[in-house]
Amino acid sequence: MANITFSSPVMARDVTVYAVAGDRGTILAVAKAHKIPIPFDCQDGECGSCLVKVEHFNPLAKSAVALTEKEKELLKQLGKITKEEIENAEVNDVPPPYRLACQCFVRHEDILVSFEGDKTLP
Template sequence: MANVTFSSPVMSKDVTVYAVAGDRGTLLAVAKAHKIPIPFDCQDGECGSCLVEVQHLSRNKYAIALTEKEKELLKQLGKITKAEVTDAEVNDMPPHYRLACQYFVRNEEILVTFEGDQTLP
């Protein structure tokens, strides 16, 4: 089971959700299913609206799957270095920043933080 905690200045408190297999999908899909206000637009790794910071709290180590689109956009946004890409692909070291629409939630415990739209309640 995935254990995902969302934290943001636009939320009154942190929210932890448990996503069972089949109920998972992308981090953005999990957030939307639980009414977590992660901003998004394209949902296709092209706009960068869904940028989040991900901290891995569990010890499960998975191969890090960064799509080409995600790598390119994170580079453009200055949120990932070449060294971090190599570390992710070669050593399974998760980068700090991800795109929620490109991140597939697995059986892991993560803390997801995002800025969000300050105009939301």
């Protein structure tokens, strides 16, 4: 099971949600289910609106990092991932700091998800 803490300047305070087996999906799906205002548009790894920073509470907990080609390409275009980080993810299972919330699946570990959000939203 995983505790996911969402943090953003657009939220009055951090919110931690508990993702249970069965409702696990992408970070974006969990955020939407809990009314966390992560911006999104395409939901298909193409627009970059759902960019989030993901910090792992136990940095030593390694598990296969599933970066799709689409996510890698877009993160590269956004300047949010380096060649070394891609290599480290693929070879050593070290998760990169930035992910696309619509492409990143929640797993058995506690994470902190930070995003800028749209300050113009209520």
